[in-house]
Amino acid sequence: MRLAFVNYEFPPDGGGAGYASLALAREFVALGHQIDFVTRGTREAPHTETIDGICVHRVHAHRRSVHESGMLGALLFVARAAPHLRALARRHHYDAYVYYFGLPTGLLSLVPGPHRGRPYLVSLRGSDVPGFEPSLHWLHRLLRPISHRVWHRAHRVVANSEALRTLALTSFPEIPVAVIPNGAAPTPPRTQTRAENGVRVLTVARLIARKGLDTLIAALARTPREVSLDIAGEGPARDALMRLAAERGVADRVRFRGFVDHAGLASLYAHADVFVLASIAESCSMALLEAMSAGLPVIASRTGGTVELVDHGANGLLFTPKDVGELADALTTLADNAPLRQRFSDRNRMLVRERHSWRAIALQYETLLAEALSPERASAHRKIRSVA
Numbered sequence: 001m002r003l004a005f006v007n008y009e010f011p012p013d014g015g016g017a018g019y020a021s022l023a024l025a026r027e028f029v030a031l032g033h034q035i036d037f038v039t040r041g042t043r044e045a046p047h048t049e050t051i052d053g054i055c056v057h058r059v060h061a062h063r064r065s066v067h068e069s070g071m072l073g074a075l076l077f078v079a080r081a082a083p084h085l086r087a088l089a090r091r092h093h094y095d096a097y098v099y100y101f102g103l104p105t106g107l108l109s110l111v112p113g114p115h116r117g118r119p120y121l122v123s124l125r126g127s128d129v130p131g132f133e134p135s136l137h138w139l140h141r142l143l144r145p146i147s148h149r150v151w152h153r154a155h156r157v158v159a160n161s162e163a164l165r166t167l168a169l170t171s172f173p174e175i176p177v178a179v180i181p182n183g184a185a186p187t188p189p190r191t192q193t194r195a196e197n198g199v200r201v202l203t204v205a206r207l208i209a210r211k212g213l214d215t216l217i218a219a220l221a222r223t224p225r226e227v228s229l230d231i232a233g234e235g236p237a238r239d240a241l242m243r244l245a246a247e248r249g250v251a252d253r254v255r256f257r258g259f260v261d262h263a264g265l266a267s268l269y270a271h272a273d274v275f276v277l278a279s280i281a282e283s284c285s286m287a288l289l290e291a292m293s294a295g296l297p298v299i300a301s302r303t304g305g306t307v308e309l310v311d312h313g314a315n316g317l318l319f320t321p322k323d324v325g326e327l328a329d330a331l332t333t334l335a336d337n338a339p340l341r342q343r344f345s346d347r348n349r350m351l352v353r354e355r356h357s358w359r360a361i362a363l364q365y366e367t368l369l370a371e372a373l374s375p376e377r378a379s380a381h382r383k384i385r386s387v388a
Helices: 016-030 070-092 105-110 134-153 162-171 213-220 238-247 262-271 286-293 304-308 324-335 338-355 358-373 375-387
Strands: 002-006 034-041 048-051 054-060 096-100 120-123 156-159 177-179 199-204 227-232 254-258 274-277 298-301 316-319
Touching: 002 016, 002 070, 016 034, 016 054, 016 096, 016 286, 016 358, 034 070, 054 070, 070 105, 096 105, 096 358, 105 120, 105 134, 120 134, 120 358, 134 162, 156 162, 156 358, 162 177, 162 304, 199 213, 199 262, 199 286, 199 324, 213 227, 213 238, 213 324, 227 262, 227 324, 238 254, 262 286, 274 286, 274 324, 286 298, 286 338, 298 324, 316 324, 324 338
Parallel strands: 002 034, 002 096, 034 054, 096 120, 120 156, 156 177, 199 227, 199 274, 227 254, 274 298, 298 316
Antiparallel strands: 048 054
């Protein structure tokens, strides 16, 4: 198949969706497909380049920061990507399209051009689903007719967790939604931290209210002094979080790492002892899966798709979102129990290897795309892959 992937986020810009779409595109190339990837770029980035066999096409659009596009940036991407996508569609006659995010990226599926005659998938990520992000309620209400049209016209709408699928169906119950989670790449065994270095806790998140980092810092203040925290990520809440750390007396135990690229994150995962995801809302966290792949024991808030990845007491600990006491207890439990950390670590590496390899995720997407082209092709595809 010749496919067009479209996502307004692309590494290093954006959050986990950018890395997820790139990882999926790599697997499609490895499976023998041709992939063109339309995304946002800076003036400094090449207009077109090949990355791991993927032909990446960039259009310039404003972005507030590495982690945040903003309304203007999202709209500019759609406006500038539309003529580029039309031109590519005329030139390459793609079999199908994969749009990451129903909004804003999915809007391109409605733009007149040769691509409108071909099947497409919409991959929902969280903030593009009504009800996921309270601050976007007004926008989803305003754009509801457009979202319905984007979803309704798609061959299949895909959510990255059962929780996100359930939320999506509350808005459009008549539209079928499949579930294909995120994946994670295998990583080398973790470097074991020496006891005298204390217990290093890691979180990777945009510094925004939804990520619950204020709860994590407050909980840290209730743990033994040998427990420290690394926060990898940037965002508008940075100054407020730094003040909170000072007010709680843990400024010397919290390291704000800022934006960290993938190579830097691999090093942080390798030297951490515990990973925490304190989000108030989450669909299928890439950071959580990457931490699990790296063999980190995890603590996560009991919300959204997180409970589909973490089985309390089996591969990590769960706590109630915003509950400082519960999180502090979980941190103390793992800090004091090295054998439990190791048991969770072994279990997490196995879970990612067995259920969340990018090859397994790509095969699920490939089946949906083959089905979109013809039932006969989908049947033949299943037979070929089962033999392989």
